[in-house]
Amino acid sequence: MLSVSPPLAAALLTGNRRALARAITLTESTRPDHEVQAQALLAEVLPHAGRSVRVGLTGVPGVGKSTFIEALGLLLADAGHRVAVLAVDPSSARTGGSIMGDKTRMPRLTVHAGAFIRPSPSGGTLGGVARRTREAITLCEAAGYDVILVETVGVGQSETQVAAMTDLFVLLTLPNAGDELQGIKRGIMELADLCVVNKADTDPRAAARAQTELTAALRLLTPHGAPWRPRALRSSALTGAGIPQVWEGVEAYRQAVDVAAKRRAQTAVWFDDLLREAAWQAFQAGVDAERLRALRAEVLAGTLTPVQGVRALLSPSGGQQEGPPYLGDGPT
Known part of the structure; x- marks a missing residue:
């Protein structure tokens, strides 16, 4: 096995926060030599990972995600947990830059000895989850953090990305959920x-009504016989009301669901996704670029259908073969 930077791995395993920050930076680098070093580091610390509670959180803009996470993080850190917050910051589609202001929105949690906050640019990846968030989770666990909170950019169908790397998914909403429910997609x-109605202190009656509506919606969406029936709760991150009950819900979920089996399934999906990405990159590297451009031009001109263009590109003879099985309606 390739071994690189043993001092970094050793420092990371002692819980050194500076070493953890350096390790995450290494995994986020796009330099090929850094990627090799990062994978070697991950392989070295992997046996020490996997013993945490992973919670994904999302919500509409203005719902108070950062304030909620700080309140929950302080509750857990004060109780003796080591809490890592991976706050994914949206990257500009124009410049690629990010504000990275999550630490400024969690001032008390930032200075807590039992907490680690890492804002990371999303890089435009699907669902607002940074490309290396999974690796960051592994590194935080190896450093001894037993609660990992992953904050995503916002609400949308693509938020399935965070659900695919955490044990459970928390959706934050606002008290006026009658309108909010119209804007929340069924997939989410x-x-x-x-589901947590945050800022419940601003309008207690509206918050109670929202909780009732969410409970009814979740009941309709939950499959019969599911091991866990999603719950709707109320909280105020500002006053702290309801925050302990949210954590009780997290613990109840972990008692009801086989988390180990869920993580194995997530790892299998992750492996398949990486394999598809690597296969596509290898194909691009080996394909005749001029022929690819010519076939694309024919497709755009309407002289070939997209399926015919792809078949021609993949045909060993360069012609239009009868139809490879991968172009069917799905796996058989």
């Missing part, structure tokens, strides 16, 4: 293991 509701 189906992913939610806990």
Whole structure:
């Protein structure tokens, strides 16, 4: 096995926060030599990972995600947990830059000895989850953090990305959920293991009504016989009301669901996704670029259908073969 930077791995395993920050930076680098070093580091610390509670959180803009995470993180850190917050910051589609202001929005948690906050640029990846978030989770676990909170950019169908790397998914909403429910897509509701009406102190009656509506919606969306029935809760991150009950919901979920089996399934999906990405990159590297451009031009001109163009490109003879099985309606 390739071994690189033993001092970094050793420092990371002692829980050194500076070493953890350096390790995450290494995994986020796009330099080929850094990627080799990062994978060697991950392989070295992997046996020490996997013993945490992984919670994904999302919500509409203005719902108070950062304030909620700080309140929950302080509750857990004060109780003796070591809490890591991976806050994914949206990258500009124009410049590629990010504000990275999550630490400024969690001032008390930032200075807590039992907490580690890492803002990371999303890089435009699907669902607002940074490309290396999974690796960052592994590194945080190896450093001894037993609660990992992953904050995503916002609500959308693509938030399935965070659900694919955490144990449970928390959706934050606002008290006026009558309107909010119209803006929350069914896909997100189906992913939610806990729905929390935050800022309940601003309008208690509206918050109670929203909780009732969410409970009814979750009941309709939950398959019969599911091991866990999603819950709707209320909280105020500002006053702290309801925050302990949210954590009780997290613990109840982990008692009801086979988390180890869920993580194995997530790892299998992750492997398949990486394999598809690597196969596509290898194909691009080996394909005749001029022929690819010519076939694309024919497709755009309407002289070939997209399927015919792909078949011609993959045909060993260069002609239009009768139809490879991968172009069917799906796996058989």
